[in-house]
Amino acid sequence: MKTFEENWTAWLDGQLSGRDLSEFEASLLDKAAAEAEKANARKLGALLKSELGAPALTNEEFFSHQLRERIMRESSGPSVEREAKASTWWTIPRLLWTGTASLAVFLIFTVFVIRDKNPAEESQYLTQILNARVDPVVSPNATVSMFEAKQDRVTVLWTEGLQSLPADYAAK
Amino acid sequence: MGRSLAFLIPFVSLIAGAVSGGQAAETVWSGLVIAENVAQPQAVPPELTRIEGSLKKFFGYNQFQVIGQSQKALKTGQEDWLATSKFFGLHVDAQGESKAGYVLNLKLYKEKELLLETDAKLSKRSPLVIKGPQVGSGQLLLVLVIQ
Numbered sequence: 678m679k680t681f682e683e684n685w686t687a688w689l690d691g692q693l694s695g696r697d698l699s700e701f702e703a704s705l706l707d708k709a710a711a712e713a714e715k716a717n718a719r720k721l722g723a724l725l726k727s728e729l730g731a732p733a734l735t736n737e738e739f740f741s742h743q744l745r746e747r748i749m750r751e752s753s754g755p756s757v758e759r760e761a762k763a764s765t766w767w768t769i770p771r772l773l774w775t776g777t778a779s780l781a782v783f784l785i786f787t788v789f790v791i792r793d794k795n796p797a798e799e800s801q802y803l804t805q806i807l808n809a810r811v812d813p814v815v816s817p818n819a820t821v822s823m824f825e826a827k828q829d830r831v832t833v834l835w836t837e838g839l840q841s842l843p844a845d846y847a848a849k
Numbered sequence: 850m851g852r853s854l855a856f857l858i859p860f861v862s863l864i865a866g867a868v869s870g871g872q873a874a875e876t877v878w879s880g881l882v883i884a885e886n887v888a889q890p891q892a893v894p895p896e897l898t899r900i901e902g903s904l905k906k907f908f909g910y911n912q913f914q915v916i917g918q919s920q921k922a923l924k925t926g927q928e929d930w931l932a933t934s935k936f937f938g939l940h941v942d943a944q945g946e947s948k949a950g951y952v953l954n955l956k957l958y959k960e961k962e963l964l965l966e967t968d969a970k971l972s973k974r975s976p977l978v979i980k981g982p983q984v985g986s987g988q989l990l991l992v993l994v995i996q
Binding site for chain 1: 883899900902903906907914916917934935936937950952959962963964965966967968969970971972974975976977978979980981982983984985986987989
């Protein structure tokens with residue numbers, strides 16, 4: 678059972694029909710005054726609709742997106758924010774793999790460079806005997822050999838069987 | 850500014866050092882040495898001080914006397930020179946310079962008689978010692994050092 682106010686509001690809005698409408702209009706004491714009031718209410722409604730229309734948003738999607746973001750941020754708290762900041766490509770496993778790979782490349786290059794460099798360094802380091810000849814007529818049994826003393830970096834050409842000479846040959 | 854200077858000074862020094870190092874002429878000392886065992890050995894000549902230990906160890910003598918020597922400053926790496934004593938002559942013919950040192954042809958003469966010939970690549974850091982003939986109770990050694 679609707680109250681009078683409910684029926685009155687519905688009648689003003691034109692939402693009563695049939696039996697409800699006829700019963701309500703019959704209950705009105707001054708129907709002409711009520712009709713005048715109804716007309717005024719409709720005029721007022723039309724005026725408000727035309728003057729106070731909701732402003733149209735030019736980019737509704739953007740605003741709703743911003744709003745949703747803000748709500749999510751505020752509701753989820755600071756830990757999620759930190760996680761969001763920390764989520765970069767450089768994760769711990771990736772860092773480890775990158776470090777290991779770099780070290781491996783460094784070692785490979787080092788080994789190759791040292792391998793290539795060592796023979797050259799060795800040859801720079803010590804004097805080399807390229808060849809040696811002893812006059813076979815003067816010293817037929819002479820032999821030559823060579824060795825290196827790495828301690829003092831001395832290279833020695835060692836001859837055996839050269840003709841011995843008297844002490845006079847030691848003169849200056 | 851300070852950081853740039855700190856970088857620039859060693860860099861320029863390195864370049865200057867490399868340039869001056871490349872241009873410096875090197876001196877080769879060539880010596881005819883008689884090694885002997887004596888009761889009162891004389892001091893080792895300064896040119897041999899660096900290799901005194903090796904000389905004593907390899908040849909077993911306690912005295913080393915220079916009987917002939919030559920010092921040659923190499924500029925082109927194509928020079929030749931002679932170190933002589935009364936009876937011996939060491940002819941050295943430089944046949945080119947490399948990063949490692951000099952390629953040398955060495956000929957040991959006894960008067961005009963060729964006793965020994967060798968080709969060697971003399972390193973700037975490594976002396977060359979050649980054992981020559983026995984002379985009396987001693988031994989003739991040929992020594993070449995880049996100073």
